Amino acid sequence: MRYELYYWPEIQGRGEFIRLALEEAGADYVDVARRAERNGMGMTAMMRLMESQAVSCPPFAPPFLKAGEQIIAQTANILLFLGSRHGLAPDDEAGRLWVHQLQLTIADMLLEVHDTHHPIAASLYYDEQKPEALRRAEEFTASRLPKFLGYFETVLARNPSGESWLAGDTLTYVDLSMFQMIAGLRFAFPRNMKRLESDYPLLIALHDRVAARTRIKAYLKSKRRIPFNNEGIFRHYKELDL
Amino acid sequence: MRYELYYWPEIQGRGEFIRLALEEAGADYVDVARRAERNGMGMTAMMRLMESQAVSCPPFAPPFLKAGEQIIAQTANILLFLGSRHGLAPDDEAGRLWVHQLQLTIADMLLEVHDTHHPIAASLYYDEQKPEALRRAEEFTASRLPKFLGYFETVLARNPSGESWLAGDTLTYVDLSMFQMIAGLRFAFPRNMKRLESDYPLLIALHDRVAARTRIKAYLKSKRRIPFNNEGIFRHYKELDL
Numbered sequence: 252m253r254y255e256l257y258y259w260p261e262i263q264g265r266g267e268f269i270r271l272a273l274e275e276a277g278a279d280y281v282d283v284a285r286r287a288e289r290n291g292m293g294m295t296a297m298m299r300l301m302e303s304q305a306v307s308c309p310p311f312a313p314p315f316l317k318a319g320e321q322i323i324a325q326t327a328n329i330l331l332f333l334g335s336r337h338g339l340a341p342d343d344e345a346g347r348l349w350v351h352q353l354q355l356t357i358a359d360m361l362l363e364v365h366d367t368h369h370p371i372a373a374s375l376y377y378d379e380q381k382p383e384a385l386r387r388a389e390e391f392t393a394s395r396l397p398k399f400l401g402y403f404e405t406v407l408a409r410n411p412s413g414e415s416w417l418a419g420d421t422l423t424y425v426d427l428s429m430f431q432m433i434a435g436l437r438f439a440f441p442r443n444m445k446r447l448e449s450d451y452p453l454l455i456a457l458h459d460r461v462a463a464r465t466r467i468k469a470y471l472k473s474k475r476r477i478p479f480n481n482e483g484i485f486r487h488y489k490e491l492d493l
Numbered sequence: 494m495r496y497e498l499y500y501w502p503e504i505q506g507r508g509e510f511i512r513l514a515l516e517e518a519g520a521d522y523v524d525v526a527r528r529a530e531r532n533g534m535g536m537t538a539m540m541r542l543m544e545s546q547a548v549s550c551p552p553f554a555p556p557f558l559k560a561g562e563q564i565i566a567q568t569a570n571i572l573l574f575l576g577s578r579h580g581l582a583p584d585d586e587a588g589r590l591w592v593h594q595l596q597l598t599i600a601d602m603l604l605e606v607h608d609t610h611h612p613i614a615a616s617l618y619y620d621e622q623k624p625e626a627l628r629r630a631e632e633f634t635a636s637r638l639p640k641f642l643g644y645f646e647t648v649l650a651r652n653p654s655g656e657s658w659l660a661g662d663t664l665t666y667v668d669l670s671m672f673q674m675i676a677g678l679r680f681a682f683p684r685n686m687k688r689l690e691s692d693y694p695l696l697i698a699l700h701d702r703v704a705a706r707t708r709i710k711a712y713l714k715s716k717r718r719i720p721f722n723n724e725g726i727f728r729h730y731k732e733l734d735l
Contacts, residue, residue, distance in 0.1 A: 307651045308591050311598045311644050321587055325597040332590055345563055348574055349550050355567040356553045362604065370612050370625065372632040383612065383625045390614040402553050409549045 254280040255317035257297045262483035263435075263476075265326045265361070266314040271427040272330055274470040276337035282475070284313075327354045330424045339424040350418045353406065353425045357432060360399045364439065365484045367391045367491055377488070388491035392443045396436070400451050403429060407453040414453050415460065422461070429454065430461035435485035440492045496522040497559035499539045504725035505677075505718075507568045507603070508556040513669040514572055516712040518579035524717070526555075569596045572666045581666040592660045595648065595667045599674060602641045606681065607726045609633045609733055619730070630733035634685045638678070642693050645671060649695040656695050657702065664703070671696065672703035677727035682734045 254273065258266030260282075273280045286292035300322075301310065310324030316332070323329050331351055334340030340347050365373075370387040371380040403417070412420035417429060433454060437444045448455055461467055470476055479485055496515065500508030502524075515522045528534035542564075543552065552566030558574070565571050573593055576582030582589050607615075612629040613622040645659070654662035659671060675696060679686045690697055703709055712718055721727055 304651075307653050308594075309644075309647065309651070310594075311601075311641075321590075323590055323594065325594045328590055328594045328597055331593070348563075348565055348570055351573070352550075352552075352565065352567045352570045355570055359553075366608070371628050372636070374632070374636060380628075383628070386613050386622075386625070390616070394614070394616060399553075402551075405551065409546075409551070411549050 252279070252319055254278060256280050256282050256314065257284060257300065257317070258282070258314040260284040260294065261477070261480070263431075263479065263485070264314075264483050267431055267477075268326050268424075268428050269314050269316065269329050269333070270475070271431060271467065271470075272333050272337070272339055272424045274475075275422070275424075275427055275464060275466050276333065276339060277466060278333075278337060327351065327358050330354055330428070334424045339422070339427075341419050341423065346419060350423045350425050353403075353417055354428060356399075356402070357425065357428050360395075360432065361484060363391055363395055363399075364435070367439075368486050368488060377486075381490075384488075384491060389493055392440060392491075392493050396440070396443065397447060397450075400447065400454060404451045404454050407457065415457070417457070422464070426457060426461055427467070430458050430467075433458040435479065438479040439485040439487050441487070442492045494521070494561055496520060498522055498524050498556065499526060499542065499559070500524070500556040502526040502536065503719070503722075505673075505721060505727070506556075506725050509673055509719075510568050510666075510670050511556050511558065511571050511575070512717070513673060513709065513712070514575050514579070514581055514666045516717075517664070517666075517669055517706060517708050518575065518581060519708060520575075520579060569593065569600050572596055572670070576666045581664070581669075583661050583665065588661060592665045592667050595645075595659055596670060598641075598644070599667065599670050602637075602674065603726060605633055605637055605641075606677070609681075610728050610730060619728075623732075626730075626733060631735055634682060634733075634735050638682070638685065639689060639692070642689065642696060646693045646696050649699065657699070659699070664706070668699060668703055669709070672700050672709075675700040677721065680721040681727040681729050683729070684734045 256266065256269055258264065283292045284294050284297045288295055297313065306322060308322055310322065314326060314329065315322055315324035316329045323332050334350065335347065340350050367388040368377050368384050369380065370383040377384065406417055407414050410418065416422055417425050462471065481487065498508065498511055500506065525534045526536050526539045530537055539555065548564060550564055552564065556568060556571065557564055557566035558571045565574050576592065577589065582592050609630040610619050610626050611622065612625040619626065648659055649656050652660065658664055659667050704713065723729065
């Protein structure tokens with residue numbers, strides 16, 4: 252079965268966490284909104300599905316994944332689904348809940364990253380909320396960012412199976428997501444990351460370990476990987492990287 | 494087995510979504526931080542557990558639930574755990590993912606409610622971010638609130654099993670959470686809810702249906718239900734209820 256991933260075609264955004272899992276799994280998938288309209292795909296196909304009154308389980312927003320007739324939304328929920336199907340999550344229930352818990356904490360962190368440039372409303376431009384963004388980014392870089400990084404460093408340090416992965420002794424989807432967080436933070440806040448990184452050696456090693464995976468390495472070099480840009484969640488505004 | 498719930502003792506907050514599930518299930522639980530210090534509980538017990546270096550799966554923040562030796566955090570994750578154990582979630586995987594997806598969308602909505610009074614930082618007082626709060630609340634009440642309510646109204650209307658519950662033909666944990674959202678929105682934004690409610694008759698009926706459940710009714714009248722107050726997530730500031 253070929254999965255259909257639906258997400259905004261110009262950005263990594265939340266869709267990237269799904270792409271990384273699909274790529275690491277070597278799963279057969281099509282990134283629908285990035286494909287040509289003439290083939291019945293593209294944004295038109297995504298909007299058609301989102302607005303269809305025939306969908307009994309509608310998503311609130313992208314990303315969503317179509318697996319046969321099933322439509323699954325919410326990034327962490329999609330990863331919960333993919334994780335157990337593709338060996339990207341522990342086999343036991345307690346392990347699966349732990350990985351999911353970490354993923355939800357990453358989701359919280361990601362939203363705080365987003366809100367550094369959009370503290371008032373996602374519907375307004377960054378330029379319409381710059382003074383507020385400056386205050387929020389100040390708080391984020393000074394206090395929240397080290398708090399989150401410190402937490403995940405602790406999780407690695409305390410993993411009873413060793414410091415290589417966040418949960419258990421093998422890669423899970425949350426390791427892929429943490430790689431993406433580190434990569435995104437480096438793009439958005441290069442000065443702060445330069446200042447902070449040496450405090451979190453296990454996280455940086457995890458980032459490197461994921462980047463070196465055969466399939467991830469190939470993916471990152473491919474055209475399927477959209478470059479970071481200032482339309483996504485991770486944005487580089489010099490004035491916010493205090 | 495007696496569950497131990499850990500959450501800030503003075504507010505409903507995120508803990509309330511767990512309390513409602515435990516109450517509806519008739520589960521045996523103790524609300525640790527609300528119990529007396531002299532019995533080894535209270536805030537001291539909660540902080541001790543949060544700071545213990547012996548915990549290999551530490552929570553980032555409350556609420557968290559102790560079930561035997563297992564510690565589970567993140568509200569939606571705790572509900573995922575409780576749902577399958579207490580008949581508060583569908584039996585099939587697709588149904589469980591759908592309920593969880595709705596719960597995660599409620600979590601997103603709840604955070605937007607929180608950010609109406611704390612758009613800059615949770616660590617600052619409301620008084621320190623009032624102009625920003627006013628702008629954010631304006632956006633929320635004008636645009637985001639009706640968008641979220643409209644979404645959930647549609648979910649009820651499209652439920653193939655009928656309009657009584659959000660998923661399937663029986664109550665699940667997400668119905669309890671939606672009750673809490675409506676109750677909280679009425680406390681925080683009474684003017685806006687008065688203006689909006691007639692557009693969402695299915696949601697209001699769902700709220701009333703949950704409130705009338707035998708165990709929920711008893712719980713709401715009990716001292717275990719902390720009243721809404723301006724220390725929680727749902728806060729009533731007249732100036733934000735535009």
